[in-house]
Amino acid sequence: MKSTEKFYWGASTSAFQVEGGFDLGGKGVATTDVRNVPEGIADNRVASDHFHHWKEDIRLMAELGLSLYRFSFNWTRIMGDGKRVNLEGIAFYNQIIDECLKYGITPFPTLYHFEMPQHLIDDYGGWKSRECINDFVNYARICFEAFGDRIKMWGTINEQMIAVAAKDLNGNHNVSEEQGMKDMYQMSYHMSLAEKMAIRLFRTLVPDGKIGPVCSMQVVYAETSSPEDVQAAKDAQDFLQNCFLDMSVFGRYPKSYTRYLEEQGWFPKVEVGDDEVLTTNRPDLIGINYYCSTCIRAKKTSDDSLKLPPFYRNELFTLGNNQYLEKTKWMEFGIDPKGLYTGMRDVYERYHLPMIVTENGLAYSDVVEDGRINDDYRIDYLEKHIAQCERFVADGYPLLGYSTWSFLDLVSSHQGFIKRYGLVYVDRTDTDLKECARIPKKSYYWYQEKIKHSNI
Numbered sequence: 001m002k003s004t005e006k007f008y009w010g011a012s013t014s015a016f017q018v019e020g021g022f023d024l025g026g027k028g029v030a031t032t033d034v035r036n037v038p039e040g041i042a043d044n045r046v047a048s049d050h051f052h053h054w055k056e057d058i059r060l061m062a063e064l065g066l067s068l069y070r071f072s073f074n075w076t077r078i079m080g081d082g083k084r085v086n087l088e089g090i091a092f093y094n095q096i097i098d099e100c101l102k103y104g105i106t107p108f109p110t111l112y113h114f115e116m117p118q119h120l121i122d123d124y125g126g127w128k129s130r131e132c133i134n135d136f137v138n139y140a141r142i143c144f145e146a147f148g149d150r151i152k153m154w155g156t157i158n159e160q161m162i163a164v165a166a167k168d169l170n171g172n173h174n175v176s177e178e179q180g181m182k183d184m185y186q187m188s189y190h191m192s193l194a195e196k197m198a199i200r201l202f203r204t205l206v207p208d209g210k211i212g213p214v215c216s217m218q219v220v221y222a223e224t225s226s227p228e229d230v231q232a233a234k235d236a237q238d239f240l241q242n243c244f245l246d247m248s249v250f251g252r253y254p255k256s257y258t259r260y261l262e263e264q265g266w267f268p269k270v271e272v273g274d275d276e277v278l279t280t281n282r283p284d285l286i287g288i289n290y291y292c293s294t295c296i297r298a299k300k301t302s303d304d305s306l307k308l309p310p311f312y313r314n315e316l317f318t319l320g321n322n323q324y325l326e327k328t329k330w331m332e333f334g335i336d337p338k339g340l341y342t343g344m345r346d347v348y349e350r351y352h353l354p355m356i357v358t359e360n361g362l363a364y365s366d367v368v369e370d371g372r373i374n375d376d377y378r379i380d381y382l383e384k385h386i387a388q389c390e391r392f393v394a395d396g397y398p399l400l401g402y403s404t405w406s407f408l409d410l411v412s413s414h415q416g417f418i419k420r421y422g423l424v425y426v427d428r429t430d431t432d433l434k435e436c437a438r439i440p441k442k443s444y445y446w447y448q449e450k451i452k453h454s455n456i
């Protein structure tokens with residue numbers, strides 16, 4: 001069924017994973033520029049060298065037929081030390097925005113996609129401090145003022161769960177496990193406040209724009225139908241998703257989550273007046289990142305949660321195994337297209353906001369054969385996931401668009417360049433930069449046809 005609203009067909013990247021030019025154009029030092037990357041794995045200094053290839057990249061986007069480009073601003077390109085404006089950085093993004101608009105591609109930036117100025121970590125500990133809220137809101141203001149005349153659709157924070165849990169992204173190293181947990185919940189609280197204050201500012205500076213968080217959508221299944229596993233799955237849903245989105249939309253945490261954090265001594269410090277900021281300033285949309293569903297079971301005393309990501313470190317739930325999903329080397333949780341539909345339905349029923357798929361894609365170590373990349377496995381993944389979006393739209397839910405991860409190969413969040421997601425191959429390896437030449441993959445041409453003949 002053809003929707004009457006414009007449906008955006010997009011592709012996504014993020015600044016630190018694609019740009020490179022880590023010390024060019026007045027850019028300051030980001031947490032991701034100085035993190036410890038193991039020998040033999042690509043770092044973010046050159047990445048996909050989009051800094052030098054941006055014009056060619058946007059031309060490839062136009063030839064693909066994209067109507068949306070989802071990317072992010074690098075805070076340290078716009079404000080090197082997190083405080084002073086770098087006009088060269090503003091000019092860099094102006095070129096990108098104007099080039100997109102020239103081709104009729106809607107630029108859709110996220111303000112905060114994982115990296116941040118190292119200076120703010122050294123100065124006061126980054127998000128651990130309330131000072132970071134003011135600096136973030138100031139950065140948001142600069143972005144709204146510089147680009148808000150042409151950009152009307154914005155993301156605030158990308159995957160808050162990962163942003164606060166991954167120490168090499170938020171710079172919160174060298175603390176004990178217990179202090180690390182307290183810090184993580186405090187940082188998350190500060191980020192939520194910062195997001196709300198940025199939205200408040202947005203209403204005055206870009207009154208005709210739309211803005212919202214980008215979540216790592218959690219489609220949580222219980223490993224068995226035992227009441228313990230089912231309850232564990234509910235707890236996991238609170239810890240892995242609801243605590244972020246409930247804050248973004250309603251300005252409060254789920255109740256059982258709140259009580260658990262209080263019992264552990266992990267509940268963040270709040271100040272008088274926060275509540276007012278949090279419960280107002282609602283977003284207009286929700287960005288959905290989805291790669292696969294998650295399987296959860298009740299925690300046993302013998303389970304060691306220290307091996308799991310920080311939001312799993314509690315007594316309530318642990319990671320289970322979904323025997324029904326096909327798994328691959330890089331998609332170790334499996335492949336679950338139906339989960340995309342199920343998850344978005346739940347998000348809509350809880351928040352009643354329009355959504356846009358901001359990330360969805362398949363990781364694979366693609367190889368070039370006779371100058372071609374025949375990534376049929378990726379086409380299969382995209383086709384099945386897009387079919388679930390079509391079903392969602394046909395059901396009448398408000399889905400604004402679909403943007404695949406990623407437009408071109410880029411540095412994975414922590415697994416280098418061998419793990420590729422792009423529609424466009426970037427000719428470099430983890431250890432050999434070569435020329436970073438662009439080669440559209442078979443999936444690029446498939447997506448081009450899909451967009452051309454889409455019925456939504």
Ligand code: BG6
Pocket residue numbers: 014017158159162216289359363405411412413414415419
């Ligand atoms: C999302 C992030 O978590 O997943 C991206 O927003 C990331 O930045 C993507 O690259 C895929 O994860 P990974 O770890 O394979 O790069």
